[in-house]
Amino acid sequence: MDRNNPLNKENKNDSSSSDATILVNDSGVIAYANSQACVYFGYQDHELNGIEICQLIPEADLENTKEGMIIHQYGQHRDGRSISLFTRVNSFFLSEEHYYLIAFQVVKDRSRLNKQQSYPLYELVDLFYALNESTIVAFTDSKGKITYVNKKFCEVSKFSQEELIGKDHRIINSGFHSKEFMKELWRTISDGRVWQGEIKNKAKDGSFYWVDTTIVPFLDETGRPYKYLAIRKEITDYKRVVEELKKSIHELMDLEFALDASSIVAKTDRRGIITYVNKQFCRVSQYTKDELIGNDHRLINSGYHSKEFFAELWQTIAKGRVWRGEVKNRAKDGSYYWVDTTIVPFLDGKGRPYQYLAIRHEITKRKTAEEELQNMMTKIIDVQEEERKRISRELHDGIGQNLYSHLITINRLQSEISHPLIDQMLGEATAIIEELRDLSWALRPSVLDDLGLIPAIRSYLVRYSEYSQINVHFDCYLQTRLSSNKEITIYRIIQEALTNIRKYAQTDEANVIIREIDDEIRVVIEDFGKGFNLEEVSRGVGLFSMEERARAVGGLLSIHSVKEKGTRIVLEVPM
Structure with missing residues (x-):
């Protein structure tokens, strides 16, 4: 590798970076190390070039280390001392050569570390974000001078960051607490112990506020605090309520x-x-x-x-x-x-x-009304299914048979007379019969009554996949037939869920799983498509119908959906 290439120059000139960095080739040999890295390990500039990385970090396993993972390891100083490090590895290709970039920092606070402890970088970022969003955070140096405050600190204290950094916490001292209180606080954290308590502070405008406070000392290699992290939660309202309750x-x-x-x-x-x-x-x-x-x-x-x-x-x-x-x-x-x-x-x-x-x-009257409403909804669903069944039979056995007779007549006529209109009539009659069969099937498939739930679902999925071009994986373990109303409920909920997938999910695959678990039937319909936010979507007729059908047979319906990750509907029905 050319040590004068732009990558080297960029790294070498980046003296403002707080991370030490080492560039290692695919053979584990150091191609470049910045000044900070040389200082940490006790070397002069360029002395690390050509040395194997295992001489500095014996535990280094670059090939198997996950990218972006922050790992606690121990390095070897030139004088033989062990150095506690946080390292992060990223790999890349340059001019068809494979390299590893190791960024690390020396760890001062060893008191809370366990060897081989690792942290995904995104988790640390999320934790810090959550802490900043939910609590009042401040760092001070060993003398109590403020070195960092977050937005929450500024919002509550009404001071700006510029007004706070460089000062100590006397800027927000309310005068409420005694000197002994503050001395005890400092004795605790100076001894390296965590302090917790409630403090009354004064904002810039002269108003007072209470905070539930935890102060955590960060310890150096000798066990002495070199900085403090103060985490506070405002409890002004709580304290006011307590005072009001006393009165x-x-x-x-x-x-x-x-x-x-x-x-x-x-x-x-x-x-x-x-x-x-x-x-x-x-x-x-x-x-x-x-x-x-x-x-x-x-x-x-x-x-x-x-x-x-x-x-x-x-x-x-x-x-x-x-x-x-x-x-x-x-x-x-x-x-x-x-x-x-x-x-x-x-x-x-x-x-x-x-x-x-x-x-x-x-709430007896309300519960009675709910039970009556549920009974009424169950009766409505039963009546609806019976009517679907009746109409389906009439379409299939009545109109369907008549149309089929007409089709036979047209066929006979076609065998005797050749005319384009007869061919057209034959095609139209065939299409009408097919549409009628589809309509009859949608209303109430006869196979559901004749053969049961599983054959009905398999038959429906074949039709569904042909029409929607969505491949549905069907996984079923059901040893016995269920009661008619439960089979109809499961069939209709699967039908409605798959219809919604076809309309909204924007996917070409879905799963339907039926399991018999103990005394319960568990049905899962899932896709990995568009998904949606449950709080943002209005509960339409389809969803209402599914929930009511589940309740009618003593079951429970739950829906889980995440945007761009898909939707999962779970139906649990007692045997």
């Missing part, structure tokens, strides 16, 4: 009264034993306070929900998270009622629930 005990009492008057309220201890119920609870459940307190909620269990339903409920609240859902309960007289329920865990100082507050609103 609003009477308001809380009024709220409790209003809650008791309008909602079904119960408290339980951490084991679920009822410790308090209000009048609304007693009215709806028809139990007295004495009958409820000391018992758990199994007293009003309707048996409607599965064990898994309640296991998920308890797992959620036991972890200190709020649970929301609809529950069907049974009153003392045996009648059932529905409640829209929110269960809020109360946490102790260690973050563990010590009691639970359940707030419920009765």
Whole structure:
């Protein structure tokens, strides 16, 4: 390689780059190293040229290293010392020769590194982007002078970057915290330990704001901090609410009264034993306070929900998270009622629930109306399918047979008389019969009733692929026939999904997968085409029809789609 070529000159003159760079040929021999690389390894300029890379970085495996991957490795200094490095490798061809460009930096903070640790570059970029977008970030040097602030810091403090960089954090000191508070903070981070706490700061316009703060010291090779990273989350609203709550005990009492008057309220201890119920609870459940307190909620269990339903409920609240859902309960007289329920865990100082507050609103009338609507939709779907079946039969057995008789008559006439109009009539009659068959098939394929779901789907896919020029891969494992309404549901949803793929996906391939898993049939229809954003697309008649059909047989339909990556529809139907 010519050391005077433009690539060498460009690299050599790039003294502003913070990365050390080494250029290695396909044989593992260094063709070029910039000044920074020479300094890191203890060599003079050009002394590294011609040396094998394994002498400097024994662990280097250029051929098998993924491009763009940042890897932690150890280098060998000229004096024998081990150097901790972050390296990144990219390869390229120049004048038909293969080269590797290694960029690296010496690692100062060894305290948190594990050997052989690697990071995809895009993940580091994404993490830094997410941190910058969601939190207030600042770097300071070992003396506390600000060296970097992000936009969030400027937005909240109302200072510009120019006004902040070079200053220390006294520029935003509110005077709220004592000297001992600040001394304890500095003692912690100076010892190389992370500090966490809440700080009240003052913005440029004199307003105050609170931040939940974490300060992480970066340590050099001797274990001493050489810079600090401060990550803050603004909690001004939270602190204001806390202060307001301290002053609003009477308001809380009024709220409790209003809650008791309008909602079904119960408290339980951490084991679920009822410790308090209000009048609304007693009215709806028809139990007295004495009958409820000391018992758990199994007293009003309707048996409607599965064990898994309640296991998920308890797992959620036991972890200190709020649970929301609809529950069907049974009153003392045996009648059932529905409640829209929110269960809020109360946490102790260690973050563990010590009691639970359940707030419920009765929704029995709404649920009854929903059930009636669902029953009505199921009946409509059944009636629609029966009507499709009837019309399909009439088209096939009535009009279709009559047209076929006419076709025979035209054939006989053609054998006796030769005329272009007869040929035209023959062609038109044949086309009409074919269209009629297609229409009859679309309405209700007879094979679905006669032979079952799988033959019907296979037959449909053949027609579909011929018409749409989309190759559909069909993978099915189903040992038994299903009930008629479930087979029709699965068939119609596959039909509707493939129609949408033909219209919108802009693809030439799709998959249809049917699996029998335990007591459930799982159907997947997927393509790898255009895709769409679920939030941006209105829910049309087709999607509504698929969801209603799934609900009518006790199934669940879910749709997953990503732009330019395709769409995946999953139908789960109980056996």
